Amino acid sequence: xxxxxxxxxxxxxxxxxxxxxxxxxxxxxxxxxxxxxxxxxxxxxxxxxxxxxxxxxxxxxxxxxxxxxxxxxxxxxxxxxxxxxxxxxxxxxxxxxxxxxxxxxxxxxxxxxxxxxxxxxxxxxxxxxxxxxxxxxxxxxxxxxxxxxxxxxxxxxxxxxxxxxxxxxxxxxxxxxxxxxxxxxxxxxxxxxxxxxxxxxxxxxxxxxxxxxxxxxxxxxxxxxxxxxxxxxxxxxxxxxxxxxxxxxxxxxxxxxxxxxxxxxxxxxxxxxxxxxxxxxxxxxxxxxxxxxxxxxxxxx
Numbered sequence: 001x002x003x004x005x006x007x008x009x010x011x012x013x014x015x016x017x018x019x020x021x022x023x024x025x026x027x028x029x030x031x032x033x034x035x036x037x038x039x040x041x042x043x044x045x046x047x048x049x050x051x052x053x054x055x056x057x058x059x060x061x062x063x064x065x066x067x068x069x070x071x072x073x074x075x076x077x078x079x080x081x082x083x084x085x086x087x088x089x090x091x092x093x094x095x096x097x098x099x100x101x102x103x104x105x106x107x108x109x110x111x112x113x114x115x116x117x118x119x120x121x122x123x124x125x126x127x128x129x130x131x132x133x134x135x136x137x138x139x140x141x142x143x144x145x146x147x148x149x150x151x152x153x154x155x156x157x158x159x160x161x162x163x164x165x166x167x168x169x170x171x172x173x174x175x176x177x178x179x180x181x182x183x184x185x186x187x188x189x190x191x192x193x194x195x196x197x198x199x200x201x202x203x204x205x206x207x208x209x210x211x212x213x214x215x216x217x218x219x220x221x222x223x224x225x226x227x228x229x230x231x232x233x234x235x236x237x238x239x240x241x242x243x244x245x246x247x248x249x250x251x252x253x254x255x256x257x258x259x260x261x262x263x264x265x266x267x268x269x270x271x272x273x274x275x276x277x278x279x280x281x282x283x284x285x286x287x288x289x290x291x292x293x294x295x296x297x298x299x300x301x
Contacts, residue, residue, distance in 0.1 A: 001117055003090040007126040021094060021121070086126060109133075153219065153246045154253070155278040156180070161226040161238025162265045162273045173223065177216035177245045180275075181209070181252050184259035205251075212249035220244040238265070238272060 110133055117128040162175065164183065169175055185206055223241035256277055265273035 001092045001094075001113075001121075001128040002131045003086050003088055003092070004127045004129055006088050007086050009086060009121060009126060091131065092121075092128070152248065153244060154248050154256070155242060155244045156256070157242050157276040157278065158223070158240050159274045159276055160263070160272045161240055162275070163238035164265045173225070173239070174218065174221060175223070175239065175243060176218070177248065177252075178210060178213040180264070181213045181255060183264045184255050184262075185210070187262045187264055188255065188258055209249060209251045209255070213252055216245050216247045216249070218243060219246045 110130070113133065114130050117130050120126050121128060158175075164179075166179060169179065221241075221243045223239045223243065226238045226240050256275070260275055260277060263273040264275065
């Protein structure tokens with residue numbers, strides 16, 4: 001998107017750009033969007049209903065089972081564009097991951113982005129124009145088997161605020177590996193049941209993976225609590241930063257790789273809860289470092 005005027009992007013939901021994009025998408029989907037009045041979509045023919053309403057699930061029991069079902073879209077965070085002041089002709093690049101078969105038409109996606117540009121970005125309603133749209137269609141395949149590489153340590157970056165209602169995390173201020181894996185498996189299970197286009201393993205295999213994950217420990221942790229009060233919305237709670245885990249089971253690697261595309265925790269609508277995995281191999285302990293021999297001073301005869 002290309003800016004048509006100089007302006008200022010105001011924060012929304014405690015985050016500058018991701019919150020503004022999430023709010024603008026919802027506003028573009030529904031012309032009469034008002035927080036707390038999503039039930040009005042039952043009598044509306046706008047794009048908000050097939051994109052966002054969990055009642056559109058093929059199985060009504062799925063929507064009833066999950067209080068916070070997965071949203072059909074996820075805001076990608078492959079950009080580092082957090083400045084607030086915008087100048088004319090500035091270009092903003094961002095990624096929108098659309099999951100499932102809804103809406104299933106690229107023309108609707110372009111229509112939504114054009115409406116977003118016309119309505120403005122964020123509460124300041126800064127005007128943009130659509131420059132170029134690149135579409136890529138792919139299928140997320142999840143291999144639940146063992147991996148070939150022997151990962152012993154992994155580093156997970158929490159790119160956007162990660163927040164859950166888990167009392168253990170709220171009291172300790174840390175994110176254990178087994179807790180993170182539980183949310184990842186639950187998210188993948190919800191996506192598979194919600195869209196019906198994936199095969200899940202047996203519950204015994206999932207439970208075995210969770211049991212092995214309890215042995216993983218935290219080597220290093222650098223988290224900071226995210227809570228910024230804005231003029232609009234409520235403070236966005238959560239943690240950002242980096243955690244290094246050790247003794248990670250091999251069966252959990254592919255699960256977390258899939259979770260990189262599905263935001264975890266609460267407030268995922270606004271691009272929160274995105275993780276990035278940075279695996280590395282253990283160094284060979286048998287490596288011998290040879291030092292150069294020290295030069296001795298000459299001996300006087």
